[in-house]
Amino acid sequence: MEQDLIVVGSGNAALCAAIAASEKGARVLVIEKAPEDMAGGNTKYTAGAMRFAYDGGEDLQDLLLDPKDERLPRTDFGAYTAQKFRDDLLYFNDGRPLSPEQDKLVGRSLETMKWLAGHDVKFEPIYARQSFEKDGRLVFWGGLTLAAEDEGVGLFEAERAALLRAGGRIEYGLAAQSLLVEDGRVRGVTARREDGSTVDLRAQGVILGCGGFESSRELRHDFMGEEWEAARVRGTPHNTGDGLLMALELGAARHGLYSGAHxxxxxxxxxxxxxxxxxxxxxxxxxxxxxxxxxxxxxxxxxxxxxxxxxxxxxxxxxxxxxxxxxxxxxxxxxxxxxxxxxxxxxxxxxxxxxxxxxxxxxxxxxxxxxxxxxxxxxxxxxxxxxxxxxxxxxxxxxxxxxxxxxxxxxxxxxxxxxxxxxxxxxxxxTFTYGGLKVDDAGAVLRPDDSPIPGLFACGEIVGGVFFNGYPGGSGLTSGAVFGRQAGYGAAASLSPAT
Ligand SMILES: Cc1cc2nc3c(=O)[nH]c(=O)nc-3n(C[C@H](O)[C@H](O)[C@H](O)COP(=O)(O)OP(=O)(O)OC[C@H]3O[C@@H](n4cnc5c(N)ncnc54)[C@H](O)[C@@H]3O)c2cc1C
Known part of the structure; x- marks a missing residue:
């Protein structure tokens, strides 16, 4: 077997999972349905802005691409406390309490940003859109402070570089089609090449980071209602719910608000x-x-x-x-x-x-x-x-x-x-769908009785329960990074020591 883990998708969530698993010594193969120029999914369409809790400007120092930026001494980043982040999520919950996924998103947001920065994924203050000048000082408002250099494309490039440095591999134009199961454990995928031929790729586990189902008219109709069929799709055409369907077929639980979408x-x-x-x-x-x-x-x-x-x-x-x-x-x-x-x-x-x-x-x-x-x-x-x-x-x-x-x-x-x-x-x-799969603290995909499906992990848009009736901007990428890193560590820890 050439790889221990297969990661499906090459957006922010999948790449974070792949980097985290590689960091723990796993041999990782990322497969991406799109050709190389369209890899990176919705992540590439974003402004690269990421929301996270911080207590003051000093928390941002290690994240910055240019810590010597001459504007920094006269910048007030203020604080965006964990409580404020929680309150902002609750605003969109239509009266629901904070979900465990939301709590994790908030609690791990800063450490995950620092982890990304540790992999040389660096960020810049969003001076143009998120700050204003007052009495000679640059004052940030709204809690959304940093974005990846060169926006979503830059985030994708930086994460891809980090993965390749860590020894991971990526193959483009290869779409996961079904999961291979042996002895009750997911042991790889059958993938379709662009020419229509298929290949079985074996591994000890699979991480699904292949987006929601926003780009499938049919699934929008079936899961969300007729009115969604004609919606325009703001991002990639490739997030057609493939991973979700594969997991549901294996008995995974549906989780989150299926009728909801950004x-x-x-x-x-x-x-x-x-x-x-x-x-x-x-x-x-x-x-x-x-x-x-x-x-x-x-x-x-x-x-x-x-x-x-x-x-x-x-x-x-x-x-x-x-x-x-x-x-x-x-x-x-x-x-x-x-x-x-x-x-x-x-x-x-x-x-x-x-x-x-x-x-x-x-x-x-x-x-x-x-x-x-x-x-x-x-x-x-x-x-x-x-x-x-x-x-x-x-x-x-x-x-x-x-x-x-x-x-x-x-x-x-x-x-x-x-x-x-x-x-x-x-x-x-x-933009993207809110309904998806339920995962545990190791990122393992759960059945309705909360038992994990051995060898199957998930992260990113495909995880349900993170958003309900909207979200404070910049939370989607942070969610992908938090749950991606979790799935990468969890999947790596599940590997048998023999490999
Ligand atoms: C226009 C736009 C602007 C946005 N702006 C922001 C922003 O500024 N900040 C923010 O936080 N969020 C933003 N979002 C939301 C953000 O894009 C998503 O929350 C996030 O990118 C999702 O990451 P992901 O890794 O789960 O999915 P994606 O980045 O979409 O990656 C999924 C990948 O899986 C691949 N794939 C799908 N099926 C298969 C298969 N069968 N086999 C192999 N690969 C497969 C896809 O091709 C894709 O590359 C924006 C979204 C859009 C569309």
Whole structure:
């Protein structure tokens, strides 16, 4: 046998598992379904931002790519305590208590970042998006402080380099298709090559790090409901739930919220999957999340969410689903010229779709698929309900409502009254799924009676119970690293001493 362990997938979670197992002396083979240029899964589409608990700037020192950065002496990183991280996760739990997986995510977040840094995966402060300048100092807000050098692509490259240094191997264009079981233990995989031929790869154990099922229309329909079938996929086309199905077939328990997914409003005319060919900074530009500055209407011309319920960080991962729940599964976001400067760059993206008019009547008439007169009534009613006595302030929850509407409008309400008016068509884009497998403290996949399936481990998006109705940004990668490292150590410890 050439390898002790097979790791399925080459995203952040799988690579962390592979590095951890190699560190313990295991001979590891990573197999990746995609060709080399598409390896790295959703990880490569990210900004590389990772959320973790820390008590102050000194906790970050060992993580930094450039500890001599001249900005550091005048930077206030503040603290992002474990309790604050827990509270931020609880905010999205719809009343559920903190799950054991969430508790682990928080408790091991800093040590896992330090572990990554120890493998030369280094990070940079996210000055541009997560800090502001105050009295000459650079002050971070929101608890999300560091990102990998060169974002998701850089994270993938750094982790891959760490794995190769540790003696691991990677083969691309090789998709795990089924698990090989001998004497009740998982002992490898049957994998399919790009030419359609198959190969049996034997090992003492298998770690599934091959993502969720967000890229499979069929599984979205079956596990989540019909409304998810037409969702756009924000990332890789390759996360089609292969590992999940293989594990379920062996009797693994389903765990977590299968009906749940991270999903945001996206340009209705984007392609079915994310696009790695467009430059880094542009990859998020199909997203459209400034609805809190305008009015969002469905095909019936009606509003259907409180666009200003909270800061967009706390609503954007849910409002993709809200759009998918609408007739025809689309909506339009309407703005006037007052908000032009406040809209994120994604609204100025060269491939952003929109219509423009000089009157609100003409704008409503241009909203394809929408009852124009109902939309006009909605905007007029909205304009009439705006609370002019409260000043507009997008830096705080300003309480500037549109009074008496259903659904309510809680913050940042401004009349649509200044031409030119613009409207952007959106649909729901799925980022990743929340339902998955249950794992124990060694990362072993559990059956419904909580007994482990010998030789089978899992990490990353495929682990359920970590997220429910949303998450604080940057938690997905940290979760992949925490549960990846756990699975790597657990799988390595399960190897028989004879190897
Ligand atoms: C556009 C976008 C932006 C995001 N931004 C952030 C962010 O800034 N911060 C953050 O924390 N999270 C972010 N996320 C979420 C984050 O990408 C995921 O949480 C994380 O990357 C998942 O890691 P993973 O290793 O589990 O899966 P992935 O990185 O998706 O890796 C899974 C891998 O498995 C491979 N695979 C699938 N099936 C098989 C098979 N049968 N055999 C072999 N290989 C297989 C896939 O090809 C893929 O390479 C973002 C996601 C998207 C789509």
């Amino acid at each position: 999903a945001t409003p996206m340009d209705r005319h984007m392609k079915e999957y994310g696009n790695l060919d467009i430059p880094h900074g542009d990859r998020k530009n199909y997203r459209k999340i400034c609805y809190f500055l305008g009015v969002m209407v469905n095909a019936e011309g009606k509003r259907f969410v409180d666009e200003g319920k909270d800061f967009r960080n706390y609503t954007y991962a849910q409002y993709g689903k809200a759009v998918l729940d609408q007739p025809g599964q689309f909506a339009w976001q309407l703005f006037d010229a007052k908000t032009e400067d406040l809209l994120y760059a994604e609204y100025r993206f060269h491939d952003a779709h929109y219509v423009q008019a000089d009157t609100i009547e003409d704008l409503c008439a241009k909203l394809e698929g929408v009852d124009a007169s109902a939309a006009l009534d909605t905007v007029r009613a909205f304009n009439a309900a705006v609370d002019d006595d409260t000043p507009f302030d997008p830096t705080i929850k300003d309480g500037r409502q549109a009074r008496g509407l259903t659904p309510p409008r809680s913050n940042w309400a401004q009349r649509l009254d200044t031409p030119p008016f613009r409207a952007y068509p959106v649909t729901g884009g799925i």
